[in-house]
Amino acid sequence: MASVDFWYEFASTYSYLAAERIETVAAEAGVTVRWRPFLLGPIFAAQGWTSSPFNLYPAKGANMWRDLERIAAGMGLPFGRPDPFPQNGLLAARLALIGADEGWIAPFSRAVFRLEFAAGRDISDQDELVEVLAALGLDGVALVDRANADKDVKARLRAETEAAAAAGLYGAPSFVTEDGELFWGNDRLEQAIDWARNGRLTTSVAAPETRP
Amino acid sequence: MASVDFWYEFASTYSYLAAERIETVAAEAGVTVRWRPFLLGPIFAAQGWTSSPFNLYPAKGANMWRDLERIAAGMGLPFGRPDPFPQNGLLAARLALIGADEGWIAPFSRAVFRLEFAAGRDISDQDELVEVLAALGLDGVALVDRANADKDVKARLRAETEAAAAAGLYGAPSFVTEDGELFWGNDRLEQAIDWARNGRLTTSVAAPETRP
Numbered sequence: 001m002a003s004v005d006f007w008y009e010f011a012s013t014y015s016y017l018a019a020e021r022i023e024t025v026a027a028e029a030g031v032t033v034r035w036r037p038f039l040l041g042p043i044f045a046a047q048g049w050t051s052s053p054f055n056l057y058p059a060k061g062a063n064m065w066r067d068l069e070r071i072a073a074g075m076g077l078p079f080g081r082p083d084p085f086p087q088n089g090l091l092a093a094r095l096a097l098i099g100a101d102e103g104w105i106a107p108f109s110r111a112v113f114r115l116e117f118a119a120g121r122d123i124s125d126q127d128e129l130v131e132v133l134a135a136l137g138l139d140g141v142a143l144v145d146r147a148n149a150d151k152d153v154k155a156r157l158r159a160e161t162e163a164a165a166a167a168g169l170y171g172a173p174s175f176v177t178e179d180g181e182l183f184w185g186n187d188r189l190e191q192a193i194d195w196a197r198n199g200r201l202t203t204s205v206a207a208p209e210t211r212p
Numbered sequence: 213m214a215s216v217d218f219w220y221e222f223a224s225t226y227s228y229l230a231a232e233r234i235e236t237v238a239a240e241a242g243v244t245v246r247w248r249p250f251l252l253g254p255i256f257a258a259q260g261w262t263s264s265p266f267n268l269y270p271a272k273g274a275n276m277w278r279d280l281e282r283i284a285a286g287m288g289l290p291f292g293r294p295d296p297f298p299q300n301g302l303l304a305a306r307l308a309l310i311g312a313d314e315g316w317i318a319p320f321s322r323a324v325f326r327l328e329f330a331a332g333r334d335i336s337d338q339d340e341l342v343e344v345l346a347a348l349g350l351d352g353v354a355l356v357d358r359a360n361a362d363k364d365v366k367a368r369l370r371a372e373t374e375a376a377a378a379a380g381l382y383g384a385p386s387f388v389t390e391d392g393e394l395f396w397g398n399d400r401l402e403q404a405i406d407w408a409r410n411g412r413l414t415t416s417v418a419a420p421e422t423r424p
Contacts, residue, residue, distance in 0.1 A: 047269055057259055059382040063394055070393075070403070074413030170271040181282075182275055187399040191282070201286035 002178065003032040004196040007164055008109070009040040009172040010089025010096075010123060011052070013068050014186040016113040018173040020077060023106060025189055031196045035105045037093040038164040039157065040172055047170070052086045068117075080120035087116055088124040090157075094147040095129060097156050104136055111135065214390065215244040216408040219376055220321070221252040221384040222301025222308075222335060223264070225280050226398040228325040230385040232289060235318060237401055243408045247317045249305040250376040251369065252384055259382070264298045280329075292332035299328055300336040302369075306359040307341060309368050316348055323347065 006022055008015035026033045044052070054061035065081060072079035092112045099105035111132045116123045123129065126144050133140030147153055164174075168182050175183040175192035179199065183192035194201055218234055220227035238245045256264070266273035277293060284291035304324045311317035323344045328335045335341065338356050345352030359365055376386075380394050387395040387404035391411065395404035406413055 057382060059380050063380060063382070063396055066394070067396070067400075070407075070413055168271050168275060170269060170275070182278070184275055184279075185399075187397075188279075195282075201282055 001030060001032055002196045003034055004178075004192055005034045005036050005176040007036045007038055007169055007172060007174040007176065009038060010092045010109075010112055010116070011086035012040065012172040013054075013064065013117065015173040016117045017068070017071060017075070017077075018186040018189055019106075019110050019113050020075070021186070022189060025193050026196075029193045029197045031193050033106075035096070035100060035109060036160060036164075037089075037096040037105075037109065037157070038161045038169075038172075039090065039093060042161055043165050043170060046165070055085070078114070078118035080118060082116050082120050082122070087122060090124070091126065091129060091144070091147055092123050093157055094150075094153050095133070095143060097153055097160070098143060098147060098150075104138065107136055108132065213242060213244055214408045215246055216390075216404055217246045217248050217388040219248045219250055219379075219381055219384060219386040219388065221250060222304045222321075222324055222328070223298035224252065224384040225266075225276065225329065227385040228329045229280070229283060229287070229289075230398040230401055231318075231322050231325050232287070233398070234401060237405050238408075241405045241409045243405050245318075247308070247312060247321060248372060248376075249301075249308040249317075249321065249369070250373045250381075250384075251302065251305060254373055255377050255382060258377070267297070290326070290330035292330060294328050294332050294334070299334060302336070303338065303341060303356070303359055304335050305369055306362075306365050307345070307355060309365055309372070310355060310359060310362075316350065319348055320344065 004026065006018070008019060022033055044050075049056060052061075054064045068079060089112075092109075096105050096109055096112075099108045112123055112129070115121045115128060115132060121128055126148075130140030130144055133143050167176055167180075169176075169184075171184050173184075173186055173189075175189065175196075177183075177192065177196045181192070181195050183189075183195070191201055194203060216238065218230070220231060234245055256262075261268060264273075266276045280291060301324075304321075308317050308321055308324075311320045324335055324341070327333050327340060327344060333340055338360075342352030342356055345355050379388055379392075381396075383396055385396075385398055385401075387401065389395075389404065389408045393404070393407050395401075395407070403413055406415060
């Protein structure tokens with residue numbers, strides 16, 4: 001069965017939208033999803049950015065928030081702007097890597113994104129994450145302790161972030177197919193799944209203008 | 213009849229794709245299109261960029277070219293990377309403004325984009341633009357002379373670029389509806405037309421994940 005790597009960052013607004021859509025879109029095409037959290041901070045820093053480009057470039061940022069509002073409304077998805085933005089997703093990302101091994105990474109990640117972008121809460125708050133885990137039937141306190149202490153988990157998140165940079169990633173969400181095609185952005189999700197299934201784009205794009 | 217402003221820059225790769233699609237997408241929805249060329253250079257300069265962000269950020273640029281290749285292939289549209297990039301679209305934009313008054317702006321603009329991104333030629337070359345105009349049955353030499361000399365045309369392009377910045381534009385292509393909604397990017401074309409027709413997004417977005 002074809003698969004796609006779903007690279008996401010917990011601070012990323014469009015990663016929230018993609019996390020809400022990807023399992024449905026992929027399942028319809030018979031494609032499996034590998035959830036791969038990483039950190040954008042080191043990648044942005046290497047480009048000379050000290051914050052989100054949505055903060056550095058105000059016109060771009062203003063339209064991003066409006067775009068999110070429009071799309072979330074069109075999806076029937078709750079949306080609230082978190083403060084501060086961007087949030088610190090380090091602990092959530094470490095927890096997600098534990099969840100990748102234990103089979104709860106997808107529902108955990110969606111719950112963290114909803115905490116942040118629907119409820120507008122702070123995802124770097126350990127107590128909030130304990131509650132998210134508990135709602136999934138997990139021992140939140142033990143998992144947060146492990147995410148804070150486990151050197152292997154910390155090293156793995158660093159290695160994943162380095163792998164993302166090495167694969168050419170420069171933003172989130174990004175999707176990488178088994179044959180190495182990189183697609184960037186929630187608006188490329190359908191194309192990435194199409195490519196994962198067919199090895200080329202088949203249905204995602206309209207015909208060009210045929211008039212002279 | 214609802215209408216949408218189509219803001220584009222002749223140096224912009226994704227403006228090429230949008231120019232090829234917009235009349236078809238808009239006509240299917242019963243929306244009319246106002247073609248509005250402008251210059252991104254002053255807007256980028258105000259953000260501190262001295263070149264295209266696709267040149268300033270190599271990973272982003274590399275993926276943009278690959279994205280273009282994939283989408284153009286999916287559309288059955290010829291695509292070649294121009295050298296140098298970005299090109300100087302000043303004369304083409306002035307000519308297009310004359311074409312807006314005289315009714316040939318859309319086919320002229322599509323022909324310029326194809327010259328640049330399909331044939332890989334230099335759109336700042338006056339002889340190339342004379343040929344483009346001649347192929348549309350126009351007096352290319354006279355029009356190029358006018359575009360180079362007419363102070364009203366030059367002032368109008370400056371005013372259009374200022375209007376674009378005042379409307380919050382920060383990239384191209386962008387689409388603005390009559391009620392002031394700004395949509396950025398070729399991948400937002402369908403949403404912009406949907407909004408122009410319905411005042412909200414109705415069909416362009418998928419349902420969110422419903423699993424826990």
